Amino acid sequence: MTRTADGRKSTAGTGIAKGRVVRTDAERNIGALLTAAKAVFARSGVDAPVREIAEEAGLGVGTVYRHFPQRSDLIAAVSRQEIATCAYAAETLAAKYKPGEALARWLQRYVDLIAAKRGLAAALHSGDPAYNQLPAYFDERLRPALHELFAAAVADGNVRADVDADELLSAVGSLAMSPGDKGLARARRMVALLVDGLRFGATLPAS
């Protein structure tokens, strides 16, 4: 949320039509719904009953439909928030750790994001227009975050320069996505190996 020139709230970045003015109670309800939906999606999956989300937020079902006419709108909004949080974590980690370790920790954080969103993969391929802008938002937020961490690690001499950051990101994404079962632990190990390779690896085979 940002504020308009006259001090009232706008809905920039929430997926709601730009320029609309939102009443204070509505604003608070939208926040409550996002928090509730995140918890319910984590507990019961993205197909959880709308009533469960409304109850978790302490609101009527009608309020859910007012702000998020389609279930996919709510899913997309929660996803945007989680993407933004993950991007913000890059700054936090960069401030707290040395460049090489900040990069390593953020990549593991990224594994969490993708692993949690595995159920979303099918939705993204569904053609629902609500998801149209999501990959773009994903790129827009996460790629710059990674590139900054990456450049810092290279400058610090902790990471070799002959690796493409975008390729690294999609490789980590694939690892986090693939196996349904005990995939998270496996993905973590694989990503750790990759990071070691970034530090100690020899020259890559020419593509």
Next chain:
Amino acid sequence: MTRTADGRKSTAGTGIAKGRVVRTDAERNIGALLTAAKAVFARSGVDAPVREIAEEAGLGVGTVYRHFPQRSDLIAAVSRQEIATCAYAAETLAAKYKPGEALARWLQRYVDLIAAKRGLAAALHSGDPAYNQLPAYFDERLRPALHELFAAAVADGNVRADVDADELLSAVGSLAMSPGDKGLARARRMVALLVDGLRFGATLPAS
């Protein structure tokens, strides 16, 4: 369906408990349900109402639940049938075309299978026990089919020998899986390129 020693029908390969004896009308209904489900899944997706499938088969909803207590049982049964059909296509193609072309055509047939099953990918990762044996069945049926086509094509001098057939299969699978939109045409072109590479490619970079 196969027959037991006394000439009655058994349910081997249908996913129904082994050794059970099935009345003639029940046997016919199971077939009708599989045919109907395949059509309805293709038309309305795997989440189509059970009533729609029952109606398409000209049967009551209770009959669907009698033979397939869970929706996933029906999906799994249809999938097994489609896998078996695709495996059988390998024999047909091998008989009709020269080895190199048989391989190329079968790989395109495989693209159809995977593309049609894209909606199933999420289901496979759902942990539903009904799908547990499906990947195994997939391997058991499709890998031998491919290996035979592949070996014949290599023996015929149409395909170089320094390619791993399983790797080829999973690469084609990934291509057929990835893009939600006009992915089928794109996958076809990519697979065609792969096949050309099998024929005319230079030495692969050492892994």
Next chain:
DNA sequence: ACCTGAACACCGTTCAAGT
């Protein structure tokens, strides 16, 4: 043994009434 379909429970969605 098997089939049918009415009956029940549950969920998505709307909208009149209230604030």
Next chain:
DNA sequence: ACCTGAACACCGTTCAAGT
């Protein structure tokens, strides 16, 4: 302008009655 929740439609699932 927004919120509530009863009401309606629709779908999954069961089970008593029929064959």
